[in-house]
Structure formats: C-alpha cells, structure tokens
Amino acid sequence: MLTADTETAVHHAHRHKTHRRRTPVCVNGKPVDNVCECELDYVGKHCEKKKHCESFRRFRNGSCPECLPNYTGEFCEEIVCVHGKKNKYGTECVCEDPYTGPFCDKLETNRIYSYYNRKVFILGPLGAVSLIPMCLLYMTCEHMARKRQVKRVGVMMEGQNINIRKQILEKLLEEI
Numbered sequence: 001m002l003t004a005d006t007e008t009a010v011h012h013a014h015r016h017k018t019h020r021r022r023t024p025v026c027v028n029g030k031p032v033d034n035v036c037e038c039e040l041d042y043v044g045k046h047c048e049k050k051k052h053c054e055s056f057r058r059f060r061n062g063s064c065p066e067c068l069p070n071y072t073g074e075f076c077e078e079i080v081c082v083h084g085k086k087n088k089y090g091t092e093c094v095c096e097d098p099y100t101g102p103f104c105d106k107l108e109t110n111r112i113y114s115y116y117n118r119k120v121f122i123l124g125p126l127g128a129v130s131l132i133p134m135c136l137l138y139m140t141c142e143h144m145a146r147k148r149q150v151k152r153v154g155v156m157m158e159g160q161n162i163n164i165r166k167q168i169l170e171k172l173l174e175e176i
Contacts, residue, residue: 049077049091070103079103149173 026036029047038047043062052071053064067076079086081093084104095104098115116134150170157164 043075043077048089049075052076070105146170146173 022034023031024034024036025046026038027046027048028042028050029036029038031037036045036047038044041051041053043049043051051062051064052068053076054066054068057065059065063074064076067073070080070082072078072080078090079093080103081095082103082105083099084093084095086092087094093102093104095101098107098111100106100108100111116131150166150173153173154164154166154169157169
C-alpha cells in the first residue's frame with residue numbers, strides 16, 4: 001500500500017524521467033552527436049540536398065564559387081524551376097502543364113496538344129472556335145519552317161558550288 005509520501009516520490013520520479021534524443025536520419029551522411037555529418041557533395045539537416053557546383057573548386061566552408069545552370073544557393077543546392085514549383089523537399093520540380101523536364105523548361109508536342117485539348121473540352125464551343133486560329137498558326141509556322149529549311153540547304157549547297165533549282169530542293173526535302 002502506498003502512502004502519501006511514496007505516491008509523491010513516485011509521481012516526481014516519473015515526471016523527471018530523462019528523455020534520450022533521437023538519432024537523426026542522415027540520407028547521405030552519418031549521425032555524429034545527434035547532428036548529421038554529410039558526405040562531401042551533400043548538405044541539409046538530413047544531408048538530403050546534393051551540391052550542384054560548376055567545378056570541383058570549393059571555398060573553405062564547402063560552398064561553391066559557381067553553380068550549374070538552374071541551381072542556386074550558397075552550396076548550389078536549391079533547384080530553380082522555370083515553369084513550376086519545388087517539391088516539398090526542394091529537390092525536384094513539379095511542372096505546370098504543358099511544361100516538362102527536370103527544371104520545367106521544356107515543351108513536348110504531345111503534352112501541348114493534350115493541354116489544349118483539355119482546354120477545348122472545358123470551354124466547349126468557345127474552345128473549338130479558339131482552336132481554329134491555333135491550328136492555322138501551327139500550319140503557318142510549319143510552312144515557314146519548311147521555307148527556311150529550303151533556304152538554308154540552298155545556301156549550304158551554293159557554298160559548295162552545287163547549283164540546284166528551288167522546286168527540286170523542295171521536293172527532295174518533302175520526301176525526308
């Protein structure tokens with residue numbers, strides 16, 4: 001049977017229980033004194049961010065003199081997303097439609113078509129009307145690109161002293 005004094009002693013002993021600190025999880029490193037000690041090219045609380053330095057040179061504190069394109073920060077660990085946002089860890093980009101690529105800086109034809117097809121579906125008849133000018137613009141761009149290609153090849157061939165008629169060159173390039 002517990003008396004009032006032993007109850008109080010047990011209660012105080014329970015309250016002053018020492019809690020051990022958890023050892024941190026280090027993705028690219030090892031825990032030392034409850035802090036992550038990162039491998040050479042990693043930084044962050046859990047060594048989760050890779051350094052993206054332009055060269056192998058480093059300042060004394062491990063920071064980079066210059067970063068690779070689309071990276072920033074003292075250690076070049078921050079990714080720059082052109083058309084999107086960083087994921088919750090800040091290590092990858094989550095792209096806006098229709099952009100793609102590691103930095104959301106590329107456009108793929110099938111993603112563009114899909115993006116605008118969804119827009120047309122959502123907008124209904126109004127979307128179909130907006131699609132007609134876009135198709136005309138696309139066809140005009142394709143026509144102008146073919147004309148520039150014919151001109152470039154013609155100039156290149158003239159530089160090599162090869163004379164060829166424009167109509168023949170257009171037919172040859174159409175077959176490709």
